[in-house]
Amino acid sequence: xxxxxxxxxxxxxxxxxxxxxxxxxxxxxxxxxxxxxxxxxxxxxxxxxxxxxxxxxxxxxxxxxxxxxxxx
Numbered sequence: 574x575x576x577x578x579x580x581x582x583x584x585x586x587x588x589x590x591x592x593x594x595x596x597x598x599x600x601x602x603x604x605x606x607x608x609x610x611x612x613x614x615x616x617x618x619x620x621x622x623x624x625x626x627x628x629x630x631x632x633x634x635x636x637x638x639x640x641x642x643x644x645x
Contacts, residue, residue: 591643591644594640594643595640598636598639598640601636602633602636605629605632605633606629608629609625609626609629612625613625
């Protein structure tokens with residue numbers, strides 16, 4: 574009887590810690606994007622959107638740099 578985790582699609586398969594890190598970084602970036610869209614919809618001033626966008630962009634750039642430098 575096969576285990577349930579043996580029947581996963583290829584895009585969900587994680588073989589190394591680097592695979593897991595890449596998938597988690599993708600999830601975090603998606604969450605940041607959703608939160609930013611919520612801020613964009615509820616914003617009362619353009620400067621508020623700019624500050625949130627700059628902060629979100631900085632986090633995404635830091636995650637991209639981390640992902641790029643930690644690849645083997």
